[in-house]
Amino acid sequence: MITSENIKEFVCQAHRVGEAGLTICSSGNLSWRIGDEALVSGTGSWVPSLKEENVSVLKVATGEVVNGVKPSMESVFHLGVMRNREDVNVVLHFQSQYATLLACSEDRPKNINVTAEMPLHVGRVIPEIPFYRPGSPELANAVVDALKNRNSIQLLKHGQVVCGKDFDDVFQRAMFFEMGCRIVYQALQAGTKPSVLSEEELDALEMHFLGHTTKDGLF
Secondary structure: OOOHHHHHHHHHHHHHHHHOOOOOOOOOEEEEEEOOEEEEEEOOOOHHHOOHHHEEEEEOOOOOEOOOOOEOOOHHHHHHHHHHOOOOOEEEEEOOHHHHHHHOOOOOOOOOOOOOHHHHHHHOOOOEEOOOOOOOHHHHHHHHHHOOOOOEEEEOOOEEEEEEOOHHHHHHHHHHHHHHHHHHHHHHHOOOOOOOOOHHHHHHHHHHHOOOOOOOOOO
16 A cells, blocks of 8 residues: 555655756656555656656556556556566656767767676666657557666667666666766767776676676576
């Protein structure tokens, strides 16, 4: 059962996302699974200034709205990711400055493993999803499929989606995602090719910290 304290915490975490510059105005959306229900930012709401009355409560299994508040049009992929992965309780769709800049660049580098935080917290491989209309079934299906065994994806000409076990996990992932993209972009602007970790360095990092490599996915 979702409590008023759960809703207050959700609103607080939404504001944290906005204060970090991960979303502006009505861009992006956030969700949090609690038991068999999920809180999702409401349709048209502004994540940085989300209000309690704009938080939708849904059944994870069916998408049924419990409290009468219409959820974000992207709630389909939020719930779909949760249904596929028992380890995921929070999903964040954001549009931070540098990550979105690369998502909208034709000659973007595909490898942004510039620091250890990238493979360990964001993902050694970040799938790219072609542009689909926001809220479309095509976008929802692509996101759900890509996040079956990854934690972060780029939506080309759109933004990013990350998922994780809790708010801190997802916040850290999004912040390091933005950090890596900023390093890459600023290096390119300075006329320097970004130096990325080699496959051997990535293997060694993952084996030490994770106990396995993630070349083929998380599991």
